[in-house]
Amino acid sequence: MSSTYDVVVVGAGLSGLQAALTLDAAGLRYIVLEARDRVGGKTFTLRSPETGAVQCDLGAAWINDSNQSRMWALANELGLETYVQNTAGNVVVQDFDGKLVKFPYGQAPEYPSAKDTRSCISIRDEVERLSLTQSPSILSAGPYRQHLDSMSFETYLRNAKVTEKAFATAQVWTHAMLGVDPSEMSALYFLEYCAAGGGLMTMRSDQKGGGQYLRIRQGMSAFAEGMAGKLRPGSVELSSPVASITQKPNGTVSVTTKGPLSQTYQARKVIVSVPTPVYKTITFSPPLPPSKTAVVNRTRYGFYTKYMVTFSKPFWTERKLCGLAQSFIGPVSVFRDTSLGDQSYCLTCFLGGQFGRKWAAQDAEGKKSSVLKQISDVLADGQDVTPWFIEVHESPWMEEEYSGWGCPCPVMPPGVLADGWGALCAPADNLHFVGTELSPVWRGYMEGAVTSGEKGATDVIAELSRDEVKAKL
Known part of the structure; x- marks a missing residue:
């Protein structure tokens, strides 16, 4: 069986769904093909099978209302309720x-060595x-x-003669942001990644304007589900x-x-959004x-897992901690408080x-116990947190084709x-x-995905219009 469309969109993540919405607004015939049994790509909210309540976001988890204008507009359009990331209290290293x-929160850590403190701030x-300077810009050929x-x-950092503590700080950035060690990507890639998100400080920030400012009470899957609901019935x-x-x-x-149920679809254009x-x-x-294959074959994911641990009480806030912590020894590089204030208190561990690779070599019990031990050490002053432990969820992405x-x-x-x-x-x-990795803004984030999807669809619409003009000449 074969069906004919103006455009076939491959993938129903946020970039594919936004592309489809743009095509829909232009009145084109389109179909979205999604491999999974759900929409949303790497946004995936885990909900309680009994109550439907949000348990955690296994994928993308934050937006903001200032420099992520597309996601903020979508949140308002879909009537989604936001929850501000907690930054009240101390951060821990x-x-x-x-x-x-x-x-x-908002200040720099002061280490026993003033040289270490200066080096961390300097790098x-x-x-x-570098990620914000316009002349010479890293974005200019x-x-x-x-x-x-x-x-x-890593070579860039070594050339800058940073101290080991400053190097470890930069490694926390790369672990938490991309799941790689500094040796695994080019200096340009990391700097451009930061530039796309408005600079390192903006991307790392949990406050207004930052990459981790707002969460969605209904869960991030609500974005894709809402977007799909706006498309022509049967188009996904x-x-x-x-x-x-x-x-x-x-x-x-x-x-x-x-x-x-293999099927073939005919189209004038295809948008690949995987x-x-x-x-x-x-x-x-x-x-x-x-030329494209040569680059595609060199792109790779690092090791990146979100491990979400739920507790019966927020013991860290009782110690005047905001829940944000980072570690130079692991296994967890960064912790964040992702509670939603519903008597279920959650720490997301990056x-x-x-x-991460060393941690993943353990069995499930070993992984859990090593994270709980680190949480006890870092966020509970060494007190055993297992009496408050409820459950844990691990993101599935490294096992998902x-x-x-x-x-x-x-x-x-x-x-x-x-x-x-x-x-x-x-x-x-x-x-x-x-796709988000092809976006010039907020690369790797939901904002980047929808921006890229809209641009791709706009380009396709323009080409189809030119083709129709030529056909009439």
Whole structure:
């Protein structure tokens, strides 16, 4: 059986759904093919099977109401209720020797060595400056951009002669933001990632304007569910993984799904809105351009897991802690309080890079006990927290094929981004590519996804209009 459309959208994450909404507004015929049995991609709210109450967000979990204008508009449009991230109280740093350094949110930690304190502040400020400076901008083609892409972020840090404590601080950033060690991506990639989110300080902030300012009481899945609900009924096909995309000599594209209900769809254009590692699961005919494939084959996820632990009481707030903590020894690199004030108190633990890989080698009980021990040490003054433990949930992304076996955003090693960005984002004849990792703003975030999806659909609409004009001449 074959169906014909103006556009087939592959993937019903936020970028694909936004692309479909833009196509819908333009009056085009479209279909969205989603491999999973749900919409939302890497946004996924776990809800209680008994009550439907939100338990936790296994994927993306925050927006803000100032510089994430698309997500804020969607939240209002869909009538979603926001909850401000808690920053009242002290932040904690777990040092190399396990000792704790506590300080008010918004200030810098003061270490026993003034040299360490100065080095941490200096590298933070330098990364912020580079990610925001307009002249010379890291986003402008030229020798400066090439130079930053020629080295790993670790080499960049070593060249800056940071102390080991400052290096560990930067490693906390890369673990929590991308799940990689500083050695695993180019300096340019990390700096550009920060620039896309308004700078390192904005991306790391839990306060107004920051990357972790607002959560949604209904859960982040409410965004995708609400967006899908605005589309033409029947326009989203779930459990329809795409097996092949074939561009034909007559200018049409054939998209075939796999599985017991395999179906083929014909279209004038296709918008591919899956993460780049997922491209390898689709047979493209003809193959994607070598310039694009060369970059796609070098994008990779790090090790990144969110481990959400629920307790019967917020023992950290009783100790005048806000729940934000970071560690130089792991296994958890960053903790955040993700309670929703409903008598169920939650800490989200970010495990990434080498710390996460080592932690993941344990069995389920070992993983849980090591995290609870660290929570006890860091947020409970050493008191055993197991009496208050209720349950734990671990994000599934590294085991999920349709996310590309990872989260939150693929990174690039040295020597790829500076010359490869244009090819990565470029269309391939009648195929257009969207997704948060291809966004110039808030890359890796939901805001980046919807921005990219809208731009991709707008480009497709413009091309179809030009084609119709040509056909009339």
